[in-house]
Amino acid sequence: MNINYPLELPHTRTVDEVVEEIKSHPAKGLSPADAQERTKAFGRNAYESQAQKSLWMMALLQFKSPIVYLLLVAVAVTFYFQNTVEALAILAVILINAIIGFLMELQARSSMNALKEMDVTLSRVIRDGQVQEIPSEEITPGDLIFLEAGDVVPADARLVEANQLQCDESSLTGESLPTEKNTEKLPKDTTVGDQHNMLFKGTSVMNGNGKALVTGIGHDTQLGTITALVEASGEQETPLDRKIAELSKRLIWVTLLVIVLYAITGFIQGKEWVLVLETSIALAVAAFPEGLPIVSTVALAYGMLLMAKRNAIVKRLSSVETLGSTNVILTDKTGTLTENKIYVDTFSFTDTQVKVRIEDKKFKFENELSAENEEQYQKILLIGTLCNDATLYQEGEEGQSSGDPIELALLQLIAAAGKNEKEIKETYKRKAEIPFSSDTKMMGTLHHGPDGTFVAAKGSVEQLLEQCTYILQKSEIESLADNERQKILKISDELAADGLRVLAFAYRENVDDDAGDFLNSLVFAGMIGFLDPPRMDIKDAILSCRNAGIHVVMITGDHPKTALNIAVKVGLVDAGTKQVLTGTELPAPEELSDDWKRRILETSVFARTTPKQKLDIVAIFQEDGNIVAMTGDGVNDAPALKKADIGIAMGLRGTQVAKETASIVLKDDSFTSIAEAVAHGREIFQNIQKFVIFLVSCNLSEILIVTVMGFVAPASTLLPLQILFLNMVTDVFPALALGLGKGDNTVMNHPPKDPAAPIVSNKDWVAVGIYSAAMTAAVMGAMIYADYRHLLDEKAANNVAFLTLVFAQLFHVFNMASADSGIVNNEVTRNRFVWLAIVICTGIMALVFAVPSLRTVLGLYILPVRLWVIALVASALPLVVVQTYKAVSNLVQSGKE
Template sequence: MLTAETGGICIPWAEDQSQVLEKLHAVKETGLTSPEAARRLEIAGPNSIESIKRRGLLRILLNQFVSPFVLLLAIAAGLSFFFEEWLDGIAIVAVILINAVIGFFMEFQAERSMETLKKLTMVPVRALRDNRLTAIPSEQVVPGDIIFVEAGDMIAADARLFQAAQLQTDESALTGESLPVGKTTVALPRDIPLAERSNMLYKGTFVSKGNGYAVVVCTGMKTELGAIARLVQQAGQVATPLEKKLQVFSRKLIWVTVALAVSIFIAGLVNGQKLVEMLETSIALVVAAVPEGLPIVATLALAFGMLRMARHNIIVKKLSSVETLGGTNVICTDKTGTLTQNKITASFIQIGNSSSAIDLDPGSSSVRWLGDSSIADTPACRHIYRIAALCNTASYQHDSVPEKESGDPLEVGLLKLVYCAGITQETYNTQFPKVDEIPFSSDTKVMATLHRNGQEFYIAAKGAVEALLFRCTTVLEADTIIPLTEERKKQWLMSAEKQAQSGLRVLAFAFRVSKEKETDFLHRLTLAGLIGFIDPPRPEVPAAIEECKSAGIKVVMITGDHPATARNIAMQLGLANESDAVIHGSAMKPFDQLTNEDKELWLHAPVFARVSPEHKLNLVKLFQERKMIVGMTGDGVNDAPALKKADIGIAMGQRGTQVAQDVADMVLKDDAFSSIVVAIKQGRVIFDNIRKFVIFLLSCNLSELLLIAAASILNLHFRLFPLQILFINLVTDVLPALALGLTEAAPHIMQRRPYSSGTPVIDRKRWSAIFTYSVVIAGSSIGAVFVSHVLLHNQEKFNFELCNNILFYTLILSQILHVFNMSFERGLPFYRTAVFRNKYVWYAVGSCILITTLSYWVVPMRKVLQVSIYSWEDWSVVVFFPILSLVIIQVLKKIRWVI
């Protein structure tokens, strides 16, 4: 039998809960102390599942030498050594090593970025620590911790239940059982199979209904999930659709390049060039022309973009989601906490025929009555305070600095009301200990709890007005409980409707005293009154909605609130007009029964109210049926199907359940709608940046191909050496491409319509631009050679060495400056484009020019590259023609010859 000291106990399901608690030295009322929890964490280790070990530095480095490009270079080096071209052979080996170092650095950065992103997605657990229910990171949970779980929570560790209220869990991830499992607290037979251990909670499963308390018995790899993880380790990172597109694209490019290289090789031999030299040139050309680092540069751009979003409280969990974000054209968003501030405060109370607006002052723990203050002394008001405290699973610690809140924001708002009324939740819980509970669900829209009060039982219930009134038969007015007639119910509903139209969210509160304990106690209730809650719109949302409209993105509000409340908020935000229809959930048919008229109505409606999870799912289906890319927000366990079905599932980080966060593609740490817009903007930026560096790399590499092909086929008296080709590839490919991947958003990026999901990285228009850029760069480089030969030196015979040097440096500088042509914003001056203002581009350009300068001033590099320009006139030509190529391309872009 194991103990808490060694990480868990073997058969907790077969022992009484008191025995389990005793063996773990755990106290269910107070939990562990912080020092004791820290001590146990040292012994048991972090509560995490070990996946495949992170690749070591040596393995990453060795992987750089396993590629067809390195093999080609190795063949070239071998040929050089065989024919005693020692300098060339050594230089090619140096190129292999430099390439390996660059690839190592890029892969190491990508791995580190992904590790950082994994840490950002860690989920919290509500545990009793130091006699208080506190949210702690799941990795810090230890054996003996008392944890509280409720619908929507992902279970963080294996635990033995000792208190459960209609608790059901989804254990399909562990057992394969698709139906929810009902939970109990009684001891079970020792040999009962895993799937039937109904008094246990297991790591990796989630709560689908109810709530409960349990004591942690096993953590990390000692859990049942950990045992499975030992047998089948987690799969490695799967390539994203974009990476797959780039890999396919690169493979096709390899074959095209090889075909061109063979043609150049044959042409060179026909024109009398040396066999070994032409072979080395062809191999170098293949290596230089194919952007083999394209997938890893794309991964880095995606990872850096995700980290940039994380600074804006947006956690994107999958690289592929970043690609989808840029094409999103429908956002289905919740109201509470997303479009509103989620600062839910009680601002109105109605009891009987009396009502009053209220203002809470937590500083002086008082309720300021702005109307009929006599309400405060009525029995009904005292019942409302009691129900607010008892029928509640949140916690609010006003005496801590800063204040600590945990749980649903509306329930926290109720606890603040109770605190301001001068009574604490702990006082009520002591006087009325909870016996049973009917948790809130989106179907019933009601929550109820059963409490012992001496020899009697007190039932506390709260919920949507129309749902709770249906379960009430009496109402408390003044000091008397009277029948609640149908006419009186209509009056209460009208009152709630009036408050909802003013923008308040209204809940009803009811109670009943029973002589005996009941199993089904949600009936024959007495209505105590209503509370209206204010949750003001976020001030930044109207501008964000306008930005969405200009970007061609439709925004739809989907809420469980009253239609009048939803309309009021939507109109304040500019999301709906007075004439726009608000579709009520009760009027929404099943998907297979929708007519074309119904579908058109849904497609054009800006607001849906009183919706169920099934309605959300049907809306996603409808938009996707019309080929739209849908972003769907959600926070509850019942939102999981819609989040999974949507192209981008967006979970709330503050009020969202762990299940919603687990199935979602993106988590908003601040729950703000404006963060969704920021994420879509960043998705567009990342896609555009990837396009920029793909165009840059291809146009630079194609210019080299055109140059070598022209020199070989036309039998020109100058050409580039194999090592020069490789050096150009090293200098101009990596740094500028990485810098382009970090370019900020263009000013008008949110003023164009989204790309469709099938948009290729390089379309026909961009292929045309790539070819044009390549021709200009290659033409300016050849032009520099002829100008130097004819105008400066006026020689009848070509000076092969000088012509080679002019061609070499002109091509390098032309490609370096070509990075400034990667701005595709219309109507902006060249110096105001995002690329020109990108400091990383300037760093890259400066570094490339410095390396190029060193190739001339460092004698060994000069000898290897065979360069020796001495005349300042020749250097003027080398500088002038790259600038000329930049100007020509800018003019072509200005007259819209190319993009």
């Protein structure tokens, strides 16, 4: 293999010169063997946009924390007083905390890496003359790539063919307008922004299509060069991270205030400064929820991985929080509310309709085709073959079918009708093309055939009729009269009302080869009604969204009657509803009155809309204070996907531009997956709220206990080492278990949460106060009662307080069940991770008491059974009190209802 790579200045060379130097073929591309050899030689088409932290750096960063610095001060103090055992013990706890943090972050990284592997970008390449889809990372120098509107360019490449090709290169050049592309060679000093014969990795195709030979991959691309020059930016803080940081700061300020007040009071009372210092350090340790940031990251990553397995790939952590707040879903029709299994249902020849079906790969008319319509039928088949960019592989053939579903349905029809697609295309050589666009809603191709030039065109009935001057009827070409146009439109409406997607077909013969716009003076040949059955399994999903306070809106470019038919069948609107707004009815944004805005907000079906109108509709819903999720699949949907609070791209039929713009990609294109993603997003955020409230209430109880004991029994107060052990054992494991739970079954029976609301609301703070007060009362009550009955010394009192708090916090995890869930059977008791966490924590406690050296380090010793009984009974009291309160509240609430 002797190729010139990386190819320098490919824009200065002709297509033939590039083909010679890159050792490829301008029509057939590489052979699979050549591609494999080049991949081994030049590597994969990938680069790290941001290098991950090394394991060593990740380990060192576990020690970058205010609490660690504080503990190191405590170590220095204990060494100063020659208490070597305690100093070494605190160092050991610092190390153990770091190990746990490291393992959790490593798990989070593994989950995120697995998530990225699920989101594979595919590109179309031509190898040995066959179009096939492969992962973009497998593209190699010399590959011939095929691109059309909606694709993201996977590598730098020299164009060999361009049909009205336009690319958005703003990400590379900053130029906002699309760049027109051609194949002509350019001068050496042409800047990147003016290299119109080149395609660049990371840019997107906005219009047309083309073929290009890959000249640069990975780091050898323009984007790769820029990436290598830019220093890796820091990790972006999500809204959830900010909320957790704000919560932590609030806890620290509260603790500092308590420490200052305690220190001042202690010195006034004449307490030893060493005791005051130790208690103050204990208060500081108790305040900071060390595991909070790590547990939240693991919970999000794990939840996102589960969502990916349920067909929703979430690309941004912050999207999970936004999902829980979504109250409007703007959804496409085709493939999302329908099965996207399109097939030909009806031929319409103006004066008659013929139902068709395909059985055993054979084409059958359900009612007889008249001889008068034979020529129209043959013309439609010819147009459907020529005006078609899809690739169809039959069973037994190597390769994967690709292309627009309607075009694939046409090819299946043509094959079933006994026609040879390849022979037809060989006979009618394509010379030019006007690609389909969402503005024109038409596609046309110019061919050289046996009888001269031939134009094939297909598109929406309304748009294509405007370009038609003649009509083919009964084997005769006649002028298309206005009454005939109205008749065609009426038939189209009737077919659409039956739920069919209608496409018109037209042609023209003997056109001037040099005609730039050949889509005029066309001959109308007829229409085909395509059936895309509604997904009947999504009715429950739509009902679930309604119950959850989510307004589901259909926005489609399809016919209004087709859209309404599908909307009724899937339960989006009630039967008998006729309210549909079309794009032609919608006024411009600057002309929108309040009445129009209210009408738009109350509408559930929009039809014949343009991409610009989709963007305007998103903006109107957002201005009304809604959190909007928007689905899309095309390049023209990208602005609306970006504008929406949550952009959801279709994974099966979606363009790469849509997928890269969106924050969520659906692997199955189904609305059911959207509803499940919203529900799971709510579950994840609900889990985050639970473990945050759990950690905060546990830490606040520790603050209260240390403060109260500092005044009541300063010699028995909890030691910093004991509190660190508590935070490590009874905080992190149960909190992590709560973060990995499935959530309660009523999550979609409540309205969306306010995205501006903090993680811990005022109502939650009241609950946190009650939880903390209950655990504090239990600990102090156990210690006082044990001292009253058994005259405890200082160490025994400390041990009783410690044991009571350990098990009170473990039992407290069951208080995190939803208020309206059952006491015994709820999302917490059903969470296997919770029971595993309790077993682990209990096992660690048993190990501590079984190993004398560990007991000594933590200041513990073997207590009499009666003191264990007092501690265990007292530790269960907060759970009993809270659950009793919830049960009574539920009874009162049900009585009111």
